[in-house]
Amino acid sequence: MDGVPNVTRADALAALRNPLAFIASRWTPDPRTVERAALSALVMSVLIVVTGGAVRLTGSGLGCPTWPKCTEDSLTATSAMGLHGAIEFGNRMLTYVLCAAVGWAIIAARAAKPHRRDLTRLGWAQFWVVMSNAILGGIVVLVGLNPYTVAAHFLLSSALIAVATVMWQRTREGGGEPRPLVGKAVRQLVWFLVAASVLVIAVGTVVTGAGPHAGDSSEVERIPIDWETVAKLHAVLAWIVVTLTFALWFVLKAVDAPKGPLDRTRELFVVLLAQGAVGYVQYFTHLPEVLVAAHMLGSTLMWIWVLRVLLSLRERPGTTIPLPGPSPEATVGSRA
Secondary structure (H helix, E strand, O other): OOOOOOOOHHHHHHHHHOHHHHHHHHOOOOHHHHHHHHHHHHHHHHHHHHHHHHHHHOOEOOOOOOOOOOOOOOOOOOHHHHHHHHHHHHHHHHHHHHHHHHHHHHHHHHHOOOOOHHHHHHHHHHHHHHHHHHHHHHHHHHOOOOHHHHHHHHHHHHHHHHHHHHHHHHHOOOOOOOEEOOOHHHHHHHHHHHHHHHHHHHHHHHHHHHOOOOOEOOOOOOOOOOHHHHHHHHHHHHHHHHHHHHHHHHHHHHOOOOHHHHHHHHHHHHHHHHHHHHHHHHHHOOOOHHHHHHHHHHHHHHHHHHHHHHHOOEEOOOOOOOOOOOOHHHHHHHHO
């Protein structure tokens, strides 16, 4: 068994000055470890959305009526606050688990050899989105679940999922320059698909803000529009996304595209069909909480797979590190 290297006073000072560089100098994770770290951050970013939906659907949005404390006198939920307080405080605590997962992704990316600056930047981007959304979550509580701030909270969570998805994908690729696998027209079609998906998600937040699930049992402000009308607009946009996905699959087959884009598009189509089925059932059954939660999970999966389709349209080869050649002296000596 190898001995644990001694840590000198100089090492301790170096660790305090730049802990990430210190870890990177003593540990090199294998590529699978870096990929799993990025995947854990992505999974946690989805889980925090789903549990946030559970807070809303159980009417626990103001289970902790203030922020950053749970009450004016207590940092944590108390037994007198009941189940709503426990649910809201539990969701707040899950943010720390998300931070740990993002931190693990940053450390693994920084310690990888050769160093991938792109991965480290994506990890830090997730960290700052998490911090921003935590502050916005506190504002949501302080303004009494104002529906516009709740919508912004969800949209920022979707941005976090986007960055986490990109980082996870990049850990499975090389660090070289991207090479397109399909033509410009196909790439433009996919960007239309991405834009339509963003609209679906944004309008979905309006449906939530105007719909019956206010997030708390008390009187909560709602967006003053007919939620059923907006839900129909949401469904039309969803059908546009489905149509674009089917058209993309047809075009990819016609141009004999590589297997990667075809597989991701087919998977997205399956996700969309499942999400659409859940959406229609929840609409005609008057939005039962379980189906709304399933629809929120489906929304995150749809967004991930749309991004996976976009990212599958190019490949990134591994970076080549030039090997040092023989010195001029050695060349001259061999000729002599």
